[in-house]
Amino acid sequence: MRIRRIFALLVLASVVLAAASCSTQQSAESVTSAEEISEMTTEKTTSTEMSATSEMTIQTEETTTVTETERSMTLKIGEKEVQVTWEDNASVEDLKKLAASDLTIKMSMYGGFEQVGSIGQAITRDDKQTTTKPGDIVLYSGDQIVMFYGSNSWSYTRLGKINLTEKELKDLLGNGDVTITLSLD
Numbered sequence: 001m002r003i004r005r006i007f008a009l010l011v012l013a014s015v016v017l018a019a020a021s022c023s024t025q026q027s028a029e030s031v032t033s034a035e036e037i038s039e040m041t042t043e044k045t046t047s048t049e050m051s052a053t054s055e056m057t058i059q060t061e062e063t064t065t066v067t068e069t070e071r072s073m074t075l076k077i078g079e080k081e082v083q084v085t086w087e088d089n090a091s092v093e094d095l096k097k098l099a100a101s102d103l104t105i106k107m108s109m110y111g112g113f114e115q116v117g118s119i120g121q122a123i124t125r126d127d128k129q130t131t132t133k134p135g136d137i138v139l140y141s142g143d144q145i146v147m148f149y150g151s152n153s154w155s156y157t158r159l160g161k162i163n164l165t166e167k168e169l170k171d172l173l174g175n176g177d178v179t180i181t182l183s184l185d
Contacts, residue, residue, distance in 0.1 A: 073099050075137075075162070076181040077147075077172055084137065086160040091139050094123035095159065099182035105145060107178045113150025115173050117180065119143055127155040134169050135162040147180070149173040 073096050075084045086092050095103075098119065107117035114132075122142040131153045132138060138156035140146050147162065149169040162169060172178070 071184045083163040084160045090124040103182040115147045125157045130156045134166040
């Protein structure tokens, strides 16, 4: 906006100088030319401002996207927040999208070695035959999250590993059903 005003003043000064040095007829032609120049300059300035605004919008959107994918996911078991080392895969990225609005899952004990709960919808999966260990978090059947405090062999997609000792895991997961919450920091 400021550049447009400065340029308009320069154009006006040019018109005044042209009018003073030319005859009346030439002066009228100069005014017309100055008005045309002013309109062209205004159009170019507006176009440049729109381009700059578009670039700023694109930069902002890219920054937001990068920030969201870099955010870490937090796991609470009951009221206890536990440290997890999450896998770097499409399933975890899908889970992060669900965790963006705090995902609460009611888990049920199963088999004396795991807690299982539905995430409410299917997410990307890449099942492989796996022997789990205490602390492993896996995706089962594309729509169930499983947390182990014991061991099992089955076809799962790895999601992460809870960073607790086997005793801490058994105390936390082996004494009845629990509720977990996944959220983004």
